[in-house]
Amino acid sequence: MLTKGDDYPLHQTSEVMAVSGGNRNFYDRYFFNGYSPDGSIFFAAALGVYPQLDIMDAAFCVSIDGQQHNLRASKRMGSERLDLQVGPVRIEIVEPLQQLRLTIAGNDSPITADIIFDARHAPIEEPRFIRRDGPRLLMDYTRMTQNGDWSGTITVDGQDIDLAGCRGTRDRSWGIRPVGAPESQPPPAGALPQFWWLWTPLNFDQYCGFFHSNDDGEGEPWNRRGVIDRISGGAQEFEPRAMDLSYHSGSRRVKQVQIETGTGELSITPRTGEANRTFYMSGLGYMHPVWGHGMDHGDLDVGYDVIALDPQPAIDMTTIHIQALSDTVLRVDGQEHHGVGVVEQLFIGPHASSGLTGLIDPAP
Numbered sequence: 416m417l418t419k420g421d422d423y424p425l426h427q428t429s430e431v432m433a434v435s436g437g438n439r440n441f442y443d444r445y446f447f448n449g450y451s452p453d454g455s456i457f458f459a460a461a462l463g464v465y466p467q468l469d470i471m472d473a474a475f476c477v478s479i480d481g482q483q484h485n486l487r488a489s490k491r492m493g494s495e496r497l498d499l500q501v502g503p504v505r506i507e508i509v510e511p512l513q514q515l516r517l518t519i520a521g522n523d524s525p526i527t528a529d530i531i532f533d534a535r536h537a538p539i540e541e542p543r544f545i546r547r548d549g550p551r552l553l554m555d556y557t558r559m560t561q562n563g564d565w566s567g568t569i570t571v572d573g574q575d576i577d578l579a580g581c582r583g584t585r586d587r588s589w590g591i592r593p594v595g596a597p598e599s600q601p602p603p604a605g606a607l608p609q610f611w612w613l614w615t616p617l618n619f620d621q622y623c624g625f626f627h628s629n630d631d632g633e634g635e636p637w638n639r640r641g642v643i644d645r646i647s648g649g650a651q652e653f654e655p656r657a658m659d660l661s662y663h664s665g666s667r668r669v670k671q672v673q674i675e676t677g678t679g680e681l682s683i684t685p686r687t688g689e690a691n692r693t694f695y696m697s698g699l700g701y702m703h704p705v706w707g708h709g710m711d712h713g714d715l716d717v718g719y720d721v722i723a724l725d726p727q728p729a730i731d732m733t734t735i736h737i738q739a740l741s742d743t744v745l746r747v748d749g750q751e752h753h754g755v756g757v758v759e760q761l762f763i764g765p766h767a768s769s770g771l772t773g774l775i776d777p778a779p
Contacts, residue, residue: 419497433494435466438552440591442709443496445506446699447517447532449565449583452755454692454740455479456576458569460517461699462506464496465709468595471496472708473504475519476698477526477571483722484571485698486524489712502717503527512538512561515585519569524719530567530578532585536623536644537561544590544629544638549602556590562616562623584616584757594709608774609764613660615672615683617743617756621646624681624745624756626655626674634768643676643747653677660769662778663687666727667735667762667771679747685739685758687726692740695722696759697733704733730775736761 420432428436435441443464450457462473472489488502499506503522508515512534519528538559546554563585565578609632617624622645629638644650659673672683686692700706706718728734738759745752765772770779 416494418495420495432496433466438591439467440594441465441467441589442556442592442594443589445499445515445585445587447515447583447585448694448738448757449530449532449578449581450740450755450757451581454686454689456569456581457692457694457738457740459694459699459738460504462499462501462504463594463700463708464492465594466494466496468709468711469494470595470709470711471498471501472700472706472710472712473501473506474699474706475504475517475526475528476694477569478694478724479571479576481724483695483698483724484524484526484719485722486519486522486526486717486719487698487700487706488715488717489706489710490715491711491713502715522717522719525572526570526719528567528569530565530569532563532565532583534561534563534585535582535618535646537650538587539625539640539642539644539650541627541640542638546629546637551602552591554590554592556588556592558586558588560584560586560616560625562618562625582618582755584618595707596710609766610761611764611766611771612759612761613669613672614759615681615741615756617681617683617741617745617754619743619745619752619754622745622747622752622754624743624754626681628658630766630768632765632767634766641674641676643679643745651676651678662769662771664779665777667730667760667775667777668737669739669758669760672758676747679745682744682746683741683756683758684743685741687737687739689726693724693726694738694740694757695734696736696738696761698722701736701761702732730777732775735763735775
């Protein structure tokens with residue numbers, strides 16, 4: 416089946432663009448977040464393409480006044496991967512790797528938007544993620560991460576919110592990870608499920624910072640990268656000499672992260688004690704029981720709900736994956752820079768070096 420993508424020199428195999436190898440779990444995904452420095456508004460968006468499932472889905476979420484508004488949409492895409500619109504949610508690539516536009520058309524929810532992301536630095540390519548579940552390939556993907564400035568307007572319940580002064584992050588990832596309906600015959604059960612994921616894109620006036628780590632059950636990293644990028648030019652990659660992380664007692668939420676960068680230090684303090692500063696990734700479909708990524712909702716379906724934000728929610732699979740607005744301090748070249756960013760965390764199973772045990776048991 417020929418599609419619009421076949422007229423661009425982007426083919427990676429001898430197949431037409433509608434076909435992406437032989438793995439049903441291939442995906443291609445956009446993610447965005449944005450926030451005001453005081454945390455009065457936090458928003459996020461995503462759009463995922465699942466060529467082998469012939470599905471495209473998208474979501475736009477806004478946290479404001481103690482509530483997280485979640486607008487979600489899904490469609491059967493007819494193999495057309497370049498039509499980046501799902502119901503009211505649309506992404507436009509204005510200038511690749513520099514400027515993207517996101518629009519939310521009028522719909523049955525109280526949310527509309529017309530906003531633009533302008534990159535502050537060149538994208539950071541994260542190391543390729545490869546992980547197996549026994550003999551089966553579980554994930555094999557690449558991601559790039561980029562911080563930027565937002566402009567435009569989000570409207571919630573008739574209230575126009577000007578994004579001047581808001582910063583945030585966007586990423587692009589593509590490859591293989593579990594999507595759509597669960598596997599009908601997964602590998603035989605073995606060890607306790609384990610996935611420890613920390614992702615920290617950070618914005619300063621003169622710098623952008625970035626650190627992520629995937630660790631095993633012992634707390635040893637199997638995928639990790641850190642970058643300090645001077646806005647005026649010159650990125651420095653680092654392998655942390657040390658990372659000190661603590662949790663809020665009785666939860667799995669990060670309290671403090673200290674990272675040595677080789678030439679200085681990053682100190683990150685999530686505002687997880689403030690409900691409005693915590694974003695639930697289930698709003699974008701992550702581990703959502705109905706709106707999980709790549710699920711078939713028919714030709715087109717649009718849904719909307721509201722989550723009441725709670726500083727101490729019950730620990731379950733819909734609340735354990737979060738992004739927390741965070742204050743951060745960068746010490747480099749003898750100077751101290753203050754900024755704002757996010758800590759994204761998904762901690763399932765044990766992490767011996769930081770004291771986590773069980774599946775979702777809280778830290779002591």
